[in-house]
Amino acid sequence: MTFSIPEFPLPDGRGRYGRYGGRYVPETLIPALDELETAYRAAKNDPTFLTELERLFKEFVGRPSTLYLAERLTQHAGGAKIYLKREDQNFTGAHKINNCLAQALLARRMGKKKVIAETGAGQHGVATATAAALLGLECVVYMGEEDMRRQALNVFRMQLLGAQVRPVTSGTGTLKDATNEAIRDWVTNVRDTFYILGSVVGPHPYPAMVRDFQSVIGVETQAQMLEHEGRALPDAVVACVGGGSNAIGIFAPFAYLPQEQRPRLIGVEAAGKGVETGLHAAAIAGGRVGVLHGSLMYLMNDDEGQIVPPHSISAGLDYPGIGPEHCYYADSGLAEYVPVTDAQALEAFQLLTRLEGLIPAIESAHAVYHAVELARSMRHDQVIVVNLSGRGDKDVAEVMRLLELERQGGAQEFTPGPARREEVFA
Amino acid sequence: MSATSTPSDTAPSNTAPGTTAPSSTTNRGVQRIRAAFERAEAAGRAAFMPCMTAGYPSAATFPQVADDLLTHADLMEVCIPYSDPLGDGPTMQQASEQALAGGTSTRRSLQLVKELRQRHDTPIALMTYVNPIYAVGPREFMRLAADAGVDGLILPDLPPDQDLEIADLAAEYGLAVTFLIAPTSTPERVKLVAEACTGFVYAVSVVGVTGAREGSALGEVPAMLAQAKQYSRVPVAVGFGVKDAATAHSVAQVADGVVVASAFVDALRRGQEVGPLADEIWAGCQR
Secondary structure: OOOOOOOOOOOOOOOOOOEEEEEOHHHHHHHHHHHHHHHHHHHOOOHHHHHHHHHHHHHOOOOOOOEOOOOHHHHOOOEEEEEEHHHHHOOOOHHHHHHHHHHHHHHHOOOOOOOEEEEOOHHHHHHHHHHHHHHOOOOEEEEHHHHHOOOOHHHHHHOOOOEEEEEEEOOOOOOOHHHHHHHHHHHHHOOOOEOOOOOOOOOOOOHHHHHHHHOHHHHHHHHHHHHHOOOOOEEEEEEOOOOOHHHHHHHHHOOOOOOOOEEEEEEEEEEEOOOOOOEOOHHHHHHHEEOOOOOOEOOOEEOOOEEEEEEOOOHHHOOOEHHHHHHHHHHHHHOOOEEEHHHHHHHHHHEEEEEEOOOEEEHHHHHHHHHHHHOOOOOOOOEEEEEEEOOEEEEHHHHHHHHHHHHOOOHHHHHOOOOHHHHHHH | OOOOOHHHHHHHOOOOOOOOOOOOOOOHHHHHHHHHHHHHHHHHEEEEEEEOOOOOOOOOHHHHHHHHHOOOOOEEEEOOOOOOOOOOHHHHHHHHHHHHHOOHHHHHHHHHHHHHHHHOOOEEEOOOOOOHHHOHHHHHHHHHHHOOOOOOEOOOOOOOOHHHHHHHHHOOOOEEEEEEEEEOHHHHHHHHHHHOOOOOOEEEOOOOOOOOOOOOOOOOOOHHHHHHHHHHOOOOOEEEHHHHHHHHHHHHOOEEEEEEOOHHHHHOOOOOOOHHHHHHHHHHOOO
């Protein structure tokens, strides 16, 4: 058995990454989080669990995903070589399935019969419903009403898989509110329910557990770099960040290396219409420290602590906070975080599609945009790895609509948001 | 990176507990809350503790609602409306949304309490999620709360071991703190929470979020209370699910105080005044 989950130096014993993280939740959940932490610790060192996870990763997900040299994109940028870590090749179309399968396996091991989840764009919901179907678990997914209308196909997919999708109308009716509802369900049904959280956010041990399950991305990247380039370490690694699970998955195996070995790690935040406009989802570039969903982190909230609704072309990045480990990386300089706008992501979406025949998730397109910019400033013998976190099938209809608007000269309407959604779906 | 404020402005560090000793100012809130429970006890009843969201139904009508509740209250709880109240059920959440839409936020809530304080001497505790405290700044928040005449804080998403500075800062400003225990709490957790409370212990009667429910509110309460009382130096109040005189009466037999929130919001939503319901529930608190 070769498969193992790496040990990372953080979080500390209290679930903190520096000052970030923790467990800011109703007391009702604390014993459940303790139970989860204990069960997870045992599982991650149990050969039976790891063997089963390895088998599912290989035979069900299709891992390892390949590391692909994007030659035409590299040529276009005219600098460093750009490799794509192809998480879009995973079954269900994104990195989300890694974490969902692993958590569902843990749920079954803990004797839980029911799993719940929250979803924004629907990718985490579909992945959770898939894992639940595979392992014979009852599944309930909370999804904002607006997101349900935008992602009707994913809603139907979840229902086909046997999941119950519950619409969330409270608050802004989007991902953060779906997360609130999932936590409320968990507070109420904590004794027999397992909450499959979709990103490196939430109360400890979720950020650590989700990172560990996604770290397979970075571990594979090192081995594949060795095959392709004869060295395990690229010069830069670029990934998009909403909550930040795909980014942590590829960053963490590099982040704690000594400084002289560590590649530049660059997280790309969704800048929406521009950080300066306030219409964005860039928690580090445009937020301040606060608490949401059980964790202290960079967060979009006003000076009286009310959460500011985020805004991004990508429902998957449309989250007002960013995982606590990213906050620690940002403060300590282990990683850099840069903003990329809706328009830039849309440009990269088309660029990658035309040059490489790969339609990326609009989330991943944010990372592609920055990687191309970065490559231009680097030497030909240097290497950038971009985490292509998901495929873009789910975004094609929305992109078609936006490009049509652009052609009609409606560039000022070029941004998503509740107002526009109502206008479209009324 | 260009965060708009430095971390140290907004939230405490993760280092050792604050070393600030309570200043020479008295534990005003602690003493006032204790006295309120003692008066109720002497009168042969559990303390009646109505709760209302600041600025609900509107900033203009909230003072009258609060006046009605304060008529009988031994201790009034005022919730600061919050955009993401994940410990609350639909009733209290909608109250928050409506209050926020009407312009009542953290500082305005404190102002509303300050105005109540000019007419009433009843102890007032603020129920607030932790993010508004961090956003205003913990010290500034305590200063504003003390200045408004607040006696205590109830912190639904802050287990006491998460932040060791909040309680110290509250003490420095003469404010009592209340954390929550739940039916799922282990004996170790009950001990930890009960020992950290300086106002009263808030025992959540059900595994779940706030909201009036069908059936008895008692459930697992007696066993939990017995544990809490073993460790606590302060009274133990029960909340979540108390909706009428009957449920209040059953809780009053085992608890030092009875918290009622959603039932009053529900009444207002039905267009009723809260006064008559407060009268009934107050009577139900008799032992």
